[in-house]
């Protein structure tokens with residue numbers, strides 16, 4: 001075990017633990033979306049989990065850092081909060097904020113983060129940009145809502161980890177990037193897995209109630 005200090009509090013954690021995991025395991029709240037515990041390579045795309053570490057010049061995403069003995073860090077400095085709020089506001093500007101009709105309502109990572117960072121769900125000062133179509137029904141079991149998707153890649157990565165040959169990937173580029181199921185056919189591995197829905201932090205992947213497969 002090694003010791004580190006987080007917001008003035010001493011923690012004992014296993015050497016080599018991902019810093020974000022070490023904090024979350026101790027109940028220290030750090031906004032995050034794309035981190036998938038147990039995966040070797042951090043995806044680090046959501047740019048939310050910043051912390052300040054003593055001796056490092058600028059804030060770093062805590063999902064990309066392994067703990068070291070005597071590490072001293074802060075999770076709630078003005079610099080960290082500014083980066084997190086900017087990242088969250090951007091995500092909300094491309095998000096269909098219609099929580100009442102979303103199955104993730106009240107258990108949604110975006111709602112939790114907005115509460116934690118005191119940010120309104122309706123992005124102010126940024127024009128809302130939504131994609132068409134609003135729902136993609138290509139998959140035999142799962143409906144995909146591009147305007148709820150945060151492109152965290154958790155679904156793609158869990159699919160790869162569990163199935164070797166992934167059933168889904170990202171398609172297109174830039175603002176129009178979406179998750180694609182390769183024009184999926186009814187796959188028994190999907191039916192037995194559904195890991196993508198399990199790890200998804202928002203309501204973009206929804207199991208169809210009565211699938212036709």
Ligand code: FES
Nearest residue numbers: 044046047049063
């Ligand atoms: S959780 Fe670290 S960048 Fe997304």
